[in-house]
Amino acid sequence: MAGRRILGLALVAVACMVAFLAIGLRGDIAFVLQLRAVKLAALVQVGVAIALSTVVFQTVTGNRILTPSIMGLDALYLFGQMLMVFLLGGVGYATLDPQLKFAAEILLLMALACALLLPMLRRRLDMGLMLLAGVVCGVLFRSLQALLARLIDPNEFAVAQSASFASFNAVRTDLLAFAALVTLAAVIVVWRARHVLDIVALGADAATGLGIHWQRTVTGLLVLVAALVAVSTALVGPVAFFGLLVAALAERIAGTVRHATLLPAAALTGIIVLVGGQALFQHGLGSGATLGVVIEFVGGIVFLLMLLWGSRR
Amino acid sequence: MIRIENVSLRIRATPILRDINLTIPKGGVVALIGPNGAGKSSLLSLIARLRPLQQGTIHIDGLPVDRTPGPELARVVAILRQDSTVASRLKVRELVGFGRFPHGRGRLTAADLEIVDQALARFDLTDLADRFLETLSGGQRQRALVAMAFAQDTDYLLLDEPLNNLDMHHARELMRSLRAIADTRARTMVIVLHDVNQASAYADRIVAMQNGRIIADAAPLDLLTPDTLETVFGFRMRVEIIAGKPFVLHHL
Ligand SMILES: Nc1ncnc2c1ncn2[C@@H]1O[C@H](COP(=O)(O)OP(=O)(O)OP(=O)(O)O)[C@@H](O)[C@H]1O
Ligand SMILES: [Mg+2]
Numbered sequence: 001m002a003g004r005r006i007l008g009l010a011l012v013a014v015a016c017m018v019a020f021l022a023i024g025l026r027g028d029i030a031f032v033l034q035l036r037a038v039k040l041a042a043l044v045q046v047g048v049a050i051a052l053s054t055v056v057f058q059t060v061t062g063n064r065i066l067t068p069s070i071m072g073l074d075a076l077y078l079f080g081q082m083l084m085v086f087l088l089g090g091v092g093y094a095t096l097d098p099q100l101k102f103a104a105e106i107l108l109l110m111a112l113a114c115a116l117l118l119p120m121l122r123r124r125l126d127m128g129l130m131l132l133a134g135v136v137c138g139v140l141f142r143s144l145q146a147l148l149a150r151l152i153d154p155n156e157f158a159v160a161q162s163a164s165f166a167s168f169n170a171v172r173t174d175l176l177a178f179a180a181l182v183t184l185a186a187v188i189v190v191w192r193a194r195h196v197l198d199i200v201a202l203g204a205d206a207a208t209g210l211g212i213h214w215q216r217t218v219t220g221l222l223v224l225v226a227a228l229v230a231v232s233t234a235l236v237g238p239v240a241f242f243g244l245l246v247a248a249l250a251e252r253i254a255g256t257v258r259h260a261t262l263l264p265a266a267a268l269t270g271i272i273v274l275v276g277g278q279a280l281f282q283h284g285l286g287s288g289a290t291l292g293v294v295i296e297f298v299g300g301i302v303f304l305l306m307l308l309w310g311s312r313r
Numbered sequence: 314m315i316r317i318e319n320v321s322l323r324i325r326a327t328p329i330l331r332d333i334n335l336t337i338p339k340g341g342v343v344a345l346i347g348p349n350g351a352g353k354s355s356l357l358s359l360i361a362r363l364r365p366l367q368q369g370t371i372h373i374d375g376l377p378v379d380r381t382p383g384p385e386l387a388r389v390v391a392i393l394r395q396d397s398t399v400a401s402r403l404k405v406r407e408l409v410g411f412g413r414f415p416h417g418r419g420r421l422t423a424a425d426l427e428i429v430d431q432a433l434a435r436f437d438l439t440d441l442a443d444r445f446l447e448t449l450s451g452g453q454r455q456r457a458l459v460a461m462a463f464a465q466d467t468d469y470l471l472l473d474e475p476l477n478n479l480d481m482h483h484a485r486e487l488m489r490s491l492r493a494i495a496d497t498r499a500r501t502m503v504i505v506l507h508d509v510n511q512a513s514a515y516a517d518r519i520v521a522m523q524n525g526r527i528i529a530d531a532a533p534l535d536l537l538t539p540d541t542l543e544t545v546f547g548f549r550m551r552v553e554i555i556a557g558k559p560f561v562l563h564h565l
Contacts, residue, residue, distance in 0.1 A: 195419020199411060202399055205363045209394075210465070211387030211415040257402045 002261040005253060009268035016276035017044070023283040038173050043274050045176075045183045046232045051250065051270030052190050053228035054243030055262060059201045060221050061121065064251070065306050066130055067243040072138030073113055073229045074238035079141040080108040082148045099178045106182065106230040113226040114219060121218060172235050179231045186228050187267075193221070194259040201257060239292065241299025246270045248302055314338050315360060315469065315501070320369030322355055322525075329355050331525045333369070339468070340499040342492060344512035347522035348546055353505045354395050356522070357471045360503075361392035373469055387415035391465035395473040395505070397458050399446060405457045406442040409433060412464030432464040435490055437483065451478035459487065463494075470494075472504045476511065488515045509561045513537055521545045534559055 020043075021036050054067045068074070084104065085093045093101070120133060190197075196217060199207045204214050232239070250266035251257065273295065281291040315337040322330040330352045337343055345353050358364040360371055362378045371378045373390055391412070399408065409432050413425040421429070433439050436456045446454055455478045462470060472491070476484045492515050494500050506512045512519050513533040521529040521536065529541050537559040543549050550563040 195414070198419065199414055202411065205358075205394055206397065206399065208363050208383065209361055209387065209392045210411065211382075211384035213383045251402075258407065 002254065002256060002258075005255070006261065006264050006268070009253065009265060009272065013268045013271045013275070016272050016279060020275050020279035020283065023279055038176065040275065041180070042173060042176055042235050043278060044271050045180060046236050047246075047270030047272075047274040048187065048267045049183050049228040049232040050239065050243045051246045051266040052187065052263060053225045053232070054247045055250070055259070055266045056190060056197065056221055056228075057225045058247060059197050059259070060218055060225075061130065062201070062203060063130075064248070065244070065303070066134060067241075067247070068225055068229045069238060069240050069243060070131070070138075070303075071117070071134035072141055073109070073226065074233040075138045075141035075145070076112050076116070077105065077109045077230055077233040078238065079145045079148075080105055080112060082145045084108070086148045086152055098174055102175050102178055102230075102234055105234065106227055109230045110223045110226040113229075114222055117222055118219065175234055179235055182227055183231050186224055186231075189224055190263060194263055197221075197259040197263075198257075201259075240296055241303055242270075242273070242295050244306075245295065245299035245302050246273055248306065249273075314372075314374060315503070316370075316372045317356075317360070318370050320356075320359060320366070320371060322352075322359065322364070322367055329525055330359070333527060335520065335527060335530070337501060337503060339374075339501050340495065341517040342495050342502045342504065342515055344516035344519045345503060345505045345522065346507070346509055346512055346519060346545070351522040352525045353522055354473050357392060357473050357503065357505065358394075361390060361471055362386065363392065363394075384415050384418075387465065387467075389467055390469040390471065391462040391467040392471040393458055393462045393473055393475055395477070399458070403446050404443055405438055405446065405449070405460075406433065408446060408457055409438070409460045409464050412461040412466075415465060428466060429464055432460040435463065436460040437486065452480060452483060455479060456483065456487070468499075469501045470503070472502065474505050474507065476506065476508065484511070491515070509537060509542070509563070513558050513560060537561055 017040060020040055021033060025032060057068050057071075058064055058066065084101070088096070116137065120130060196212065199210050199212055200217060200221070202210075207217075208214050246269050247266055250262060250269040253269065254261045254265035256262065274291075277291045277295065281294070315335075317333055317335040320330060320333040321328065333356060345356070347353055355364070359366055360373070360378065362383075366379045373386070376386060376389060378386060378390075406429065409429050410421055410425070412432070413421055413429065417425060430439075433442050436459055438453070438456055438460055441449065441453060441457075446457065449457065455475070459472070459475050462472065470491075475487060475491075479487060488511055491502050491504065495502050504512075504516070506516075509519075516533060519529075519531065519533055519536045520527055521541065523545055528544060529536050534554075534557075537552055539549055539552055542552070542561060542563075546563075550561055551565055552559050552561050554560070
């Protein structure tokens with residue numbers, strides 16, 4: 001039954017990819033196809049990265065409302081990026097190898113995310129407090145980023161801005177190959193951890209009783225989440241509610257909280273929403289910029305509904 | 314054997330456990346009694362390494378609980394906590410199956426499934442096996458949690474108020490089951506009980522705690538006397554011996 005649902009999702013996902021490549025093909029077909037294939041690869045990665053990072057994050061924090069971006073992790077990534085421009089100077093930053101930079105940014109985010117989230121998890125803040133802390137962190141990092149932006153001179157600011165102004169419509173394809181490696185590695189680790197994630201979902205005490213080393217496991221999972229958030233933020237910029245939308249949909253579709261089903265369901269749902277949506281808006285309706293807005297709008301409504309219904313688990 | 318030596322616990326400078334020394338040999342049922350806040354749950358959490366050990370040592374079959382790798386210890390000791398809340402979108406069978414995690418890291422073999430089925434049957438859950446936990450009553454959920462601890466198939470089982478929410482019939486069945494498991498498989502049960510008569514009927518030994526200390530430790534017949542009960546619980550109650558076992562008439 002769960003297998004059939006996953007198969008169904010996989011078929012829809014493939015159909016979305018074909019639609020993305022095929023709808024409204026015109027002109028130099030080989031050239032356009034190549035462009036689209038590159039972008040498709042990026043969107044698939046982002047869909048998978050956001051979906052998996054959200055599911056893992058929700059399992060670790062023990063709720064279904066918080067997501068890495070609601071907790072300000074993507075703002076943290078952009079702050080880290082700006083910090084590097086600030087420390088290295090615009091020229092230094094621009095002349096660095098992009099992949100090296102990306103690797104450094106990923107490591108920075110991993111460290112910052114652990115420093116920030118582990119104390120919160122250790123104190124076992126309840127959902128409301130975590131949410132509040134997340135909002136505060138998000139605002140804080142955005143303001144810090146803006147402050148750094150004021151402190152550096154305009155030329156350097158242009159460098160930083162061009163680095164951080166990715167979106168669904170303007171994907172950073174130069175990082176694609178390296179990002180793909182990171183995503184693939186993370187996907188493999190997450191999949192191998194699927195049984196452990198089932199146990200982690202039971203909470204710290206139950207998991208410890210079943211032999212999980214809680215601190216070590218949670219730290220490892222947060223590092224993984226940070227890597228996935230870094231990938232998606234680097235490629236398409238921050239997205240607030242996409243993860244929430246995908247995780248909520250995937251749980252409904254999968255009909256279970258077991259990660260062996262939930263993880264593939266979430267990854268495929270991520271691909272369907274992102275690639276299918278982009279095919280519809282960019283190639284079908286000719287207005288690619290709107291997908292981000294629509295996803296945030298729908299995701300925001302889902303977020304509010306979940307808050308109102310108090311579906312905390 | 315569980316060996317607890319010189320264990321003390323403080324939470325924010327408040328002493329919770331004071332210099333606990335206790336040895337529980339392998340095999341048998343030990344009941345842990347005492348008023349609310351005596352430290353019973355805290356002691357069990359320390360034995361099951363749910364809380365870090367601050368002072369003293371605890372060994373289970375020679376394994377120091379604070380330094381033994383988690384999975385290894387999880388094959389030796391299982392705990393049922395007093396306030397277990399679990400994600401609700403799980404089926405009873407899945408939850409009980411999680412008890413097998415320490416043995417196969419999540420992959421259930423035919424032997425594992427057999428043990429899960431036995432646990433379901435033993436705690437009268439076979440008909441409920443495919444129900445979601447959120448659709449169960451409090452007592453049914455409690456039985457599912459006990460079944461999960463049982464499926465862990467460990468030599469030592471720590472149960473913190475397993476009779477919570479259970480009706481008379483299921484409370485009796487559970488205690489008889491635990492007794493039978495202890496007798497036939499040489500398992501060791503440490504059970505926190507508030508009903509001293511259950512302790513009297515099923516335990517080999519009763520350990521009474523109060524205010525972070527062990528203040529009495531003896532067989533039911535020796536421990537359940539009006540004097541000892543008064544020191545533990547703070548009021549006098551009548552005790553009658555029926556069929557060779559002491560029964561405490563605390564409501565009279
Ligand atoms: N996290 C905590 N912070 C502060 N005090 C705590 C904490 N946990 C337990 N205590 C205190 O430790 C003491 C022992 O608690 P414990 O839960 O071990 O009691 P208990 O014997 O299991 O009681 P009960 O019969 O009510 O379950 C209590 O006084 C309690 O208030
Ligand atoms: Mg207790």
